[in-house]
Amino acid sequence: MIELSQVTKTFGEGETAVRAVDDLSFRVPRGAFWAIMGPSGSGKSTVLHLIAGLTPPTSGSILIDGFDMARATEAEAAALRRRRVGYILQTFNLLPFLTAEENVAMPLVLDGVRDGEIPGRVGEVLELVRMSHRAKHKPTELSGGEQQLIAIARSLVVKPSVLLADEPTGSLDRSRGRDFMGLLREVNDVTGVTVLLVTHDPVFATYGDKVLRMVDGKLDQEVELTEPPVPSRAAASS
Amino acid sequence: MQPKRHRAPGDGGNLRFAVLALVRDRPEGKHGYRLKPECEALTDEFWQLNYGRLYRVLDVLERSGELTVVEEIQTQRPNRKIYRITERGQRSLDDWLLQPVSDQSGPLRDELALKILFAKGEARARLYKTIQEQRSIYFKRLSQIGRRQKRLKEAGLDGRITDLVMEGAEQRVRTDLEWLDHVERRILHGALD
Numbered sequence: 001m002i003e004l005s006q007v008t009k010t011f012g013e014g015e016t017a018v019r020a021v022d023d024l025s026f027r028v029p030r031g032a033f034w035a036i037m038g039p040s041g042s043g044k045s046t047v048l049h050l051i052a053g054l055t056p057p058t059s060g061s062i063l064i065d066g067f068d069m070a071r072a073t074e075a076e077a078a079a080l081r082r083r084r085v086g087y088i089l090q091t092f093n094l095l096p097f098l099t100a101e102e103n104v105a106m107p108l109v110l111d112g113v114r115d116g117e118i119p120g121r122v123g124e125v126l127e128l129v130r131m132s133h134r135a136k137h138k139p140t141e142l143s144g145g146e147q148q149l150i151a152i153a154r155s156l157v158v159k160p161s162v163l164l165a166d167e168p169t170g171s172l173d174r175s176r177g178r179d180f181m182g183l184l185r186e187v188n189d190v191t192g193v194t195v196l197l198v199t200h201d202p203v204f205a206t207y208g209d210k211v212l213r214m215v216d217g218k219l220d221q222e223v224e225l226t227e228p229p230v231p232s233r234a235a236a237s238s
Numbered sequence: 239m240q241p242k243r244h245r246a247p248g249d250g251g252n253l254r255f256a257v258l259a260l261v262r263d264r265p266e267g268k269h270g271y272r273l274k275p276e277c278e279a280l281t282d283e284f285w286q287l288n289y290g291r292l293y294r295v296l297d298v299l300e301r302s303g304e305l306t307v308v309e310e311i312q313t314q315r316p317n318r319k320i321y322r323i324t325e326r327g328q329r330s331l332d333d334w335l336l337q338p339v340s341d342q343s344g345p346l347r348d349e350l351a352l353k354i355l356f357a358k359g360e361a362r363a364r365l366y367k368t369i370q371e372q373r374s375i376y377f378k379r380l381s382q383i384g385r386r387q388k389r390l391k392e393a394g395l396d397g398r399i400t401d402l403v404m405e406g407a408e409q410r411v412r413t414d415l416e417w418l419d420h421v422e423r424r425i426l427h428g429a430l431d
Contacts, residue, residue, distance in 0.1 A: 039419065174405070202415050203408050206381040213373070223374045225381045 002028040002051055002162055002194060007060035009046055009217075020046040021057070022217035030065075030161070033188045033195040035205035038214035044198045047214070048164045051196065052087050053077045065161055082111055086155030086163040086193070090170030092147040094139040094154075101126065101135040104154045111158065125153040128190065129183060145176035149183065156187065163187075165197045169204055181207045253277070254295050258331040261305060262323045270296070270307075270319040279386065279393040296321070304330055354421065369422050376415050383407050 009021040020043045028034050036044045049055045050062055053069040062069050064084055069077055094103045104122045113121075126132045129149040139147055148168060155163060165184065169177035185207050188195045197208060205211045206225055213221040260276050261268045277292055299305040304327030310318045323331070350372055354365065383404055390400040 175401070202377065202412055203380055203384075206377055206384060211377050221370050221373065223377045225378060 001030045001063070001065055002196065003061075003063040003066075004047075004051075005061050005063075007050060007057045007062060009043075009050060009055070010058045019217055021050065024060075024214075024217065024219060026212065026219065028194055028196060030194055031188070031192045032210070033185065033197070033208040034210045034212060035197045035199055035208040036212045036214060037199060037202065037205050038220070040200075042214040043217040044214050045166055046217075048087075048166050048196065048198055051162070052085050052164055053081050082107065083158050084161050086152075086158070086160035088148070088151050088155050088163070088165045088168045090167040092139070092144075092151040094147055094150060096139050099136050099138055100131065100142065100150045103139070103150055104157050107154060107158050121157055122153075125156045128156065128187065129153045143176075145172055145180060148172060148180055152184070152187065156191065156193070159191075160193060162194045162196065165195065167199055168197070169199065169201065177201070177204060253291065254299065255331055255334045257292070257295055257299065258304060258323060258327050261321045262328065262331060265322075267308070267320040267322045270321060273321070276393045276395075279389040279395070299327065302326075350418075365425055366422065369418055369425070373415065373418055376411050376418070380408060380411050383411070 004027070005025050007021055007024045008019065011018045011020055022043075024043075024047065036047060038044045046055070050057055051064070051069075053062075053072075056070055061071075064080065067080060067084075069080065072080060094100075095106070098106070101122050104125060105118050108118050108121060123132065123135075126135055129152055131146065131149050131153060134142060134146055134150075139150070142150065148171075152163075152168075168184070169180055172180060181204050184195065184197070187193065195208070197205070199205050202211075209224070209226050211223040211225065212219060213223070256277060257273065260273060273292065273296075274289065296305065296307075300307055304324055305321050306324055308320045308322075310320055312318060350368070387400060387404045390404075391397050
């Protein structure tokens, strides 16, 4: 669960200060898949940075599973980010000298997980994103779409409760973007990880349950997308 | 405006040709009960399939000699109808496929554009709300297109072709959304006051 209460983020000071996020409040329930859209400069990426704890809010609170990022010590926040928050970006940031499976294993190695446990967990997430057959390949031997799948596997290997995705389809063509979004939806359904996606593409935004539209750092509109119950068609056919 | 060549009263419009095409794709004959889900997969919540209309279309196609129907006698269950396309049906489908699209859209076909054009006073003040409602409709439509794509694939239609058709539908909604954002920016910045 992600909960923002009256969050404001101001960059700079005095007359040149820019209010990127302005008194923003919303709560994403556990296991939900929401998308944030908005024109450039609307503050949507800043929201993800704030939730990931990459930058502190100027005021307000941000809770992840009830835990307040802003009030945590540096070490606590780092541990929370590592274990609870997965983050995927438009650029995949895979280490070029490691194989796909070594890249995926990296967060576990950094977190001091037992060596014996690592291969099983890596194998599991590679299977989830259907990349087991590419485990031994280096990033340069993979397509953009495949690299993005490895990046998502790497973020899922720590079993985060929240997955933040900032324009993850930005460097993929439309058809690979579509495949990727289908998989992200499936990951959400299968693992129950809460997904918050930032995208400028309305088609990809509608893979989620809800679209939040931001303008000038504020919430401008919410659109609920969950399917309404289908009326019985049998009655209409008789 | 162009005359709508294929829309004689009661002939079922494009549904007629969709039915012909779905039957044609099964040279061994098409069961009537299979047509329902397949036609349904072609429609969406904005254009709901009325089964009465489907049966009228089948009836018209049978009487015009474009389809033949054979009843399969069943002992345990109700009899099944099997439809096959005739040469005449094949010809009329080919004709339709080769005709330019008659459903031309123009600015005056668009209800929202009309409302923006004619909004005054209270209606103009409410335009922002109208835009938000319309945006919400577009997002829902995109989400429905995605679900419809799934259904078309499940109904066994060629995935590569359904992708292209759906991408066309998505592209139109995307363009509508962009235009809506543009209108909203102009209104918020006072260009219409």
